Amino acid sequence: MSKKASPTIEKKDDIATSACGASSQAPVNANLAKPEKIELYRKMVRIRRFEERSLRAYLAKKIGGFLHLYIGQEAVAVGCCSLMGKDDHVITAYRDHGHAMAVGMDTKALMAELYGKITGCSKGKGGSMHYFAPSLNYWGGHGIVGGQIPLGTGLAYALKYKGLKGAAMAFMGDGAVNQGAVHEAYNLAALWNLPVIFVVENNGYSMGTSQERSSAGPGLAQRAEAYGMNWATCFGHDIYEVRATMDKFLKLAREESKPAVVEIDTYRYRGHSVADPDQTYRTRDEIEEYRRTKDPIQVFQQKLIEEGVLTDAIIEQIDTEAKAEADLAADFAEASPYPTPDDIQKDVYWESDNPDQRASKGRLFFD
Amino acid sequence: MAVLTYREAIRAALSEELTHDENVVLLGEEVANFHGAYKVSEGLLEKFGPKRIVDTPISEAGFVGMGVGASMLGIRPVMELMFWSFYSVAFDQILNNAANVRYMSGGLINCPIVIRGPANGGTNVGATHSHTPENVLANHPGIKVVVPATARDAKGLLKSAIRDNDPVMFLENTILYGEKGEVPDTEELIPLGVADVKRTGTDLTIVTYGRSVLHSLVAADILEKEHDVSVEIVDLRTIRPLDFDTVLASVKKTHRVLIVEEQKPFASVGSQLAYMIQREAFDELDGPIHRLATIDAPAIYSPPVETEQLPNPQRILKAALAAVA
């Protein structure tokens, strides 16, 4: 694979399934009812269609700043978040659209946020990198590489403090593992047995830098050994494998308050952000090879066809509906108003937003 | 009223708030078994146990960030920095996470965290351990900044800070830890954002905060006795929110202003105040606004010279005389 020392890709004629044949038999997958499997599939398709629609909007200059697409990685967020119970929490980095949809955020509010509209999930104040939904146990959406990892550890700390049997999943990229704050968080989690799973989504590159050019040592997850933490790697193109692996560690976290590092191999098809060049550090062939052999939607579709869960008609219907949903979200975003300059100083302090409950006095804002 | 040291007053505030709310927890380096690098938390481990009083590894970014994350889920962590000087390694967590997360979430999240510890020079520990970042912190909308000068203020303000739903940076002072002062026997919550006139006068307003309040009080006595200058001292107590009304009222009374701060002068709290005073009380001023800050260089080690680098009664006296000349 690209991220390893050799840049050549092992050619496979078929969609990759061999690496993960057993995972479909794991109880967490075997026990899924047909409609639940279809929902997992639908979620991945919805994310992809949403992001493709957002890319069109970006190219039409409806969206500012960066747009970090998750296309190619959908099985990771959908697989992990599909395992969430009521006391499980999620936090991630700036490539956050997939996780937001995986926890159930509304695509209208997500698209409107990209458009910078007041109807956006953060009222147009966060943008693409900063989606939040505390009511869905989703804590962002963070723009500083690795900066969210101590926060995720804090979510786990709070769960344990309150005696709740939940776990936090703190997602990061393969580049983030080299941030000091990540290692401080690893140590705290291991030292205090906090119920957090550090999920490294290894898509092979941090911007244009491959793993071999950025990370010393044999593997990213293996660094957990230094802290005496459990770790695993996982083939992230197969949602069954993602679920089987994560289920194990989530249970250990919830039941025994054990942290872990899980490195999930995945791949992004688009540039780091959509405006970034994409051929300076990898070849078109490499991208095409992943698309052809390891696309998470194709991999799962194939399996569900083989299982007799999906038919061509259902596949078609799901796709049509996902496209329609994305279009509807774009229409909603387009039609929504922008925030006004009066909104700029709202949502800065809890106290200024709740003046009737304010205890402090004096000026909170300056000019 | 009981007479407590500043240290004991802070400890009392912690103890009361730990009792008041089970979600309050004290975390930091050496706060539990060691009783705090400056003994602020002495006895708290014995009283509240290891779940509430927690020793952390030396990982400011990690544990401050962890506290911010926990506060998003309703814990009220009080994080002790052994010195505020170490905020630099946790700065990303403070400004990008504590200060920004409410805003970026469109108001869905709040972080009721307190980060506290000493921030001062004057103890001959050199440039790495003598930072006074109140201006840097206050530059970030979303966080609040408190700098108490007396035992009573330290206690009443810390209690309010812990109950506050926004992130509060609480800057103490190692030299003040041993200073004694009267503290009411009954519970007192001093609201953030209320300045305190520590001395009334008619000829000159000194606007100040933190340890410089004590120096200013000494200077004011000399000015009164030896120079017949009557000084009013406004102790801001809180930098953000800022009680500018009290500053204005004093300026309107004395018409002359000296700002004293243990801060580097460039883009300091005093710069902001000077701008605001000229903007809102220009016609009240009988002369230019004067300012006395730390001499603009990294903190010098040399003990006798460090005293001269910082505001001290003699430097304040000189600056005050210039301001009323």
Ligand SMILES: Cc1ncc(C[n+]2csc(CCOP(=O)(O)OP(=O)(O)O)c2C)c(N)n1
């Ligand atoms: C502290 C910090 N340094 C640098 C950046 C700029 N930056 C944004 S994303 C990125 C690459 C991160 O790659 P990775 O962690 O692998 O995540 P991926 O983009 O692959 O999802 C960089 C260098 C940043 N946002 N924050």
Ligand SMILES: [Mg+2]
């Ligand atoms: Mg990456």
